[in-house]
Amino acid sequence: MRDGAQETPKLRLRGLRKAFGEKQVLDGVNLDVPAGHSMVILGGSGSGKSVTIKCVLGLIEPDEGVVEIDGRNLLSMPRREREAVGDRIGMLFQNGALFDSLPVWENVCFKLLAQKRITRRAARDKAAEVLAQVGLAASVGDLYPAELSGGMQKRVALARAIAARPDIIFFDEPTTGLDPIMGAVIDGLIVDCVKRLGATAVSITHDMASARRIGDLAAMIHHGRIVWTGPAATLGNTGNAMVDQFARGEREGPIQMELRR
Numbered sequence: 001m002r003d004g005a006q007e008t009p010k011l012r013l014r015g016l017r018k019a020f021g022e023k024q025v026l027d028g029v030n031l032d033v034p035a036g037h038s039m040v041i042l043g044g045s046g047s048g049k050s051v052t053i054k055c056v057l058g059l060i061e062p063d064e065g066v067v068e069i070d071g072r073n074l075l076s077m078p079r080r081e082r083e084a085v086g087d088r089i090g091m092l093f094q095n096g097a098l099f100d101s102l103p104v105w106e107n108v109c110f111k112l113l114a115q116k117r118i119t120r121r122a123a124r125d126k127a128a129e130v131l132a133q134v135g136l137a138a139s140v141g142d143l144y145p146a147e148l149s150g151g152m153q154k155r156v157a158l159a160r161a162i163a164a165r166p167d168i169i170f171f172d173e174p175t176t177g178l179d180p181i182m183g184a185v186i187d188g189l190i191v192d193c194v195k196r197l198g199a200t201a202v203s204i205t206h207d208m209a210s211a212r213r214i215g216d217l218a219a220m221i222h223h224g225r226i227v228w229t230g231p232a233a234t235l236g237n238t239g240n241a242m243v244d245q246f247a248r249g250e251r252e253g254p255i256q257m258e259l260r261r
Contacts, residue, residue: 008071010035010168010200011056016065017224018051025051026062027224033217038194038201040215040232042208042246044255048224049204053170056202057091058082069168087115090166090199092157092190094173098145104131105141108159117164130159133196134189151182155189162193169194171203175210187213208247211235220246222255 009032016029025048033039043049054060056067058074067074074082098107105127112118118126128138134155145153154174161169174190175183187210194201205211211218215232220243228243236247245253 007034009033009068010037010070011039011202012066012068012071013052013056014066014068016052016055016062016067018048018055018060018062025224026055026065029065029221029224029226031219031226031229033200033202035200036198037217038191038203038215039217039219040211041202041204041219041221042206042211042235042243043204043221044206044246047221049221050172052221053172053202053204057089057170058086087164088167090161090164090169092154092161092169092171092174094176098153098156098160100145102144103141104143104145104148104156107145107156108141108163110160111164126163127159130163131156133162133193134159135185150177151185154178154182154186158186158189158193162197165197166199167197168200168202169197171201171205171214173205173207174203174214175205175207180209183207183210184213190214208235208249 011033013029013031016026018026029052041049041052051060055062069085074085099110105124106113108127108130109118109123112126113120113123124141127141131138131140136152136155148156171190174186178186191214203214212232212235217229218232218235219226219229222242228238228240230238236244238244242254245255
C-alpha cells in the first residue's frame with residue numbers, strides 16, 4: 001500500500017449495539033476483519049458473540065451501529081442490494097442445521113437450487129464435486145442426514161457453506177459435539193476450503209485448540225464489547241489478563257462467573 005493508505009476491511013463493525021429488554025447484549029462492538037484472513041471471535045456464554053454474527057447476517061436487526069462488507073453498510077442498503085450481498089456469504093451453523101427431509105445432495109446445493117442458479121440434474125454433479133472437497137464420497141449424496149455420523153453431518157454442512165463459492169464464510173462453533181480428533185479434522189477442512197476459495201472467514205468459538213488451528217487473527221468479546229484483537233498464535237500469552245485467563249481456562253482472574261438471580 002502506498003502513501004499510508006489502508007485497505008478497506010472485508011468486514012467492518014462500528015458501534016454495534018443490541019438490547020433485549022433491559023439486557024444490553026452488544027454495547028458498541030468495533031471490529032475489522034481484513035480480506036483473506038481468518039478471524040476467530042472468542043467469548044464466554046452470553047458475551048455477545050453469537051448476536052454479533054446474527055446482526056451481520058441480518059437475522060437480528062441491531063439497535064445502532066454500522067455493518068460494512070467491502071466498505072458498504074448493509075444496514076442502509078435497499079433490500080434487493082442487501083440480498084445480493086447475502087448471496088456472497090456462506091454459513092456453517094453450530095449444529096449443522098441440515099434439512100432432515102432432503103437427501104445430502106439437495107442439502108449441499110439448497111441455496112443454488114432455491115435461487116434457480118442450477119438445475120436439479122447439474123446439482124447432483126455439483127454436490128458430488130463439493131462433497132469430495134470435504135472428504136466424502138459421491139455416494140453420500142444419496143443418504144439422508146439421519147443416516148450420517150456427527151462428523152459426517154458437519155462435513156456436509158461445510159460443503160453446503162462453500163457450494164456457492166462465497167467470499168466470506170461464517171462458522172458458528174464448528175467443533176461443538178465432536179471428539180478431539182474429528183474436531184481437528186473439521187478444522188483442517190475449514191482451513192483448506194477457505195484457502196481454496198480465497199475467502200475471508202469469521203468463526204465464533206470457545207474451543208481454544210480450534211481457535212489456534214483455524215484463525216490467524218483473534219478477537220475477544222466481553223460484556224458486549226471487543227476487549228482485545230491480535231494474532232491467534234499469541235492466545236494464552238497476549239499480555240492481556242482477561243484474554244489470557246480465558247485462553248488458559250483459569251478459574252482466577254479478572255473474569256468472574258456471575259451468579260444468576
